[in-house]
Amino acid sequence: MRFYQEFIKGLWKEIPPFKLVLGLCPTLAVTAAAANGFFMGMATTFVLVCSNVLISMLRKVIPSKVRIAAYILVIASFVVIVEMMMKAYVFPFYQILGIFIPLIVVNCIILGRAEAFAAKNGVLYSFADGLGIGIGFTIALTFLGALRELFGVGSIWGFAVMPASYMPFEFMIKAPGAFVCLGVILGLMSLVGKK
Amino acid sequence: MRDIIKMIVVLSIISATTGAALSYINNITAKPIAAAEFQYLKEPALKSILPAYDNSLVEDKIEVAIGEGDSAKTITVYPAKKDGKLLAIALETFASSYGGDLGAMVGYDIEKKRLSGVSITTMSDTPGLGTRTKEPKFIDQFKNVPLDVTLALKADGGGIDAVTGASISSRAVCKAVNDAIGIIRDNGDKIISEVK
Numbered sequence: 001m002r003f004y005q006e007f008i009k010g011l012w013k014e015i016p017p018f019k020l021v022l023g024l025c026p027t028l029a030v031t032a033a034a035a036n037g038f039f040m041g042m043a044t045t046f047v048l049v050c051s052n053v054l055i056s057m058l059r060k061v062i063p064s065k066v067r068i069a070a071y072i073l074v075i076a077s078f079v080v081i082v083e084m085m086m087k088a089y090v091f092p093f094y095q096i097l098g099i100f101i102p103l104i105v106v107n108c109i110i111l112g113r114a115e116a117f118a119a120k121n122g123v124l125y126s127f128a129d130g131l132g133i134g135i136g137f138t139i140a141l142t143f144l145g146a147l148r149e150l151f152g153v154g155s156i157w158g159f160a161v162m163p164a165s166y167m168p169f170e171f172m173i174k175a176p177g178a179f180v181c182l183g184v185i186l187g188l189m190s191l192v193g194k195k
Numbered sequence: 196m197r198d199i200i201k202m203i204v205v206l207s208i209i210s211a212t213t214g215a216a217l218s219y220i221n222n223i224t225a226k227p228i229a230a231a232e233f234q235y236l237k238e239p240a241l242k243s244i245l246p247a248y249d250n251s252l253v254e255d256k257i258e259v260a261i262g263e264g265d266s267a268k269t270i271t272v273y274p275a276k277k278d279g280k281l282l283a284i285a286l287e288t289f290a291s292s293y294g295g296d297l298g299a300m301v302g303y304d305i306e307k308k309r310l311s312g313v314s315i316t317t318m319s320d321t322p323g324l325g326t327r328t329k330e331p332k333f334i335d336q337f338k339n340v341p342l343d344v345t346l347a348l349k350a351d352g353g354g355i356d357a358v359t360g361a362s363i364s365s366r367a368v369c370k371a372v373n374d375a376i377g378i379i380r381d382n383g384d385k386i387i388s389e390v391k
Contacts, residue, residue: 058209066202070209077213081220088227091235 003128006121010132011139016109017182018140018189023109026100027141028178034157037145039093041138043086043101045131047078048110052130055118071114072105079104109137148172148181236316237287237300241273244302244312246282248275259389261382270378274390275302281390283311288374292367294319299368301337301375305387313337313372318364325364333358333365337372342380346373 014020017027026044031037051074055062062070083101086094094101104110113133118126146156152172154162171177233253241252252273260269273285285302297318302311315329328334336355340346346369347353348362357365379386 062205062209063198063202065198066206069206073206073209073213077217080217084220084224084228088224088231091231095235 003124006125006128007132010129010134010136012136014133015136015140016133017137018185020109020112021186022112023107023137024182025103026107027144027182028175030097030100031141031145031148031178032152032173033149034142034146036093036096037141037143038138039086039090040097040100041134041141043082043097044104044107044109044137045134046082047075047104048113048134048137049127049130050078051075051110052113052118052126053123055114056121056123056126059119067119068111068115071111075110075114076105109133144178144181144185148177152177240300240314240316241275241285241302244300244314245273245275245285246277246304246311248277248282250274250276255390257389259382259386261378261385272386272390281305281387284379284386284390286375286378287316288371288378290367290370290374292318292320293325293361293363294321297364297367297371299371299375301372301379303342303375303379303383307339308342310337310340310372310376313368315368320361320364324358324361327358327361328364328368330358334368337368340372340376342376342383344376346376 010016012019016022017024023044026040030040051071054074055071058070058074079102082104083094086097086101113130117129121129150156150161151169152174154160154166154168172181230253238252252275255276256271256273258269259272260267262268270286274281275283275285283302283304285300287298287300289296289298291297295318297320298316300314300316302313303309304311313334315334318325318328320326320328333356337346345353346355348355348357348365348369350357350362351366353369355365355369
């Protein structure tokens with residue numbers, strides 16, 4: 001039961017970046033298209049789950065004075081693994097996401113979950129927490145990407161959905177479009193949450 | 196004191212373990228990464244500058260030692276063959292440009308004794324300015340250039356039209372192509388004999 005709760009909270013109650021307003025750098029930078037957001041989310045989820053599990057396993061061994069250094073070592077290693085895997089097997093997406101893959105190391109969602117959750121809870125719950133938050137992040141990025149791609153290019157996931165007469169609203173796939181989209185979603189979500 | 200020793204031991208063990216894991220993964224992925232980089236970065240460049248070929252450029256590529264003394268180095272040459280006959284060779288040269296190193300893949304048609312084309316492989320210049328050197332209007336000027344000329348921009352007394360607002364990038368492309376021409380001129384026979 002608790003396993004389920006730890007998992008499900010990442011999908012709405014604490015969904016990053018909408019509820020926990022963390023990890024905004026990749027959120028704003030890579031969501032020009034749905035597929036980009038999805039792959040960024042998947043890469044982050046992998047790192048988050050692995051680092052949560054490992055840090056939870058090591059939580060009694062790591063001295064608290066050097067815990068951040070230890071967490072960063074663990075996180076950075078998983079990020080490099082993801083980077084090498086993406087380079088080897090999905091190179092086109094590596095080209096698109098480029099610098100944002102190594103930057104997952106400093107994504108505060110991951111260090112945040114390590115410090116706030118994995119360091120205090122068991123392996124199983126940390127796994128659920130990482131998976132939930134990671135999938136929440138993936139959904140959020142994919143949704144934001146889909147929205148921006150729909151209005152900015154007229155397609156979703158590369159497939160044209162708008163009629164051919166639709167004039168692409170190019171503002172949406174530029175950086176300011178990301179801010180506006182994110183702001184509107186944040187506003188709508190707190191409106192829904194108030195009821 | 197015990198605290199300090201514990202910290203040192205724990206951090207060292209974590210570092211050593213993650214280091215070992217990374218080198219293991221690196222070993223596994225090195226080959227697929229090289230193949231992917233070739234497929235997505237080099238192969239499109241090679242296809243666009245070489246005449247139609249039917250051999251595998253990855254399998255047939257050779258390393259050729261050129262130059263003497265201090266300027267000695269090894270270059271990678273891609274031979275394009277059709278029905279076993281060598282049609283053209285391609286090699287990559289670099290020149291420093293506005294945003295860092297610029298790589299140019301230069302193709303040379305052996306029968307015509309002229310360049311078959313040039314393609315930019317890596318560059319980190321300003322998008323919209325320096326990157327416009329990739330456009331046919333600029334890069335096609337290097338097609339069919341014979342080996343006895345030294346290329347230069349019109350502003351420098353040569354015959355190449357620079358991309359407006361990107362003279363540094365344009366000049367870097369000229370320099371990389373000139374280097375390639377020099378290598379082919381001085382070592383062409385050696386390269387061709389080694390390909391076979």
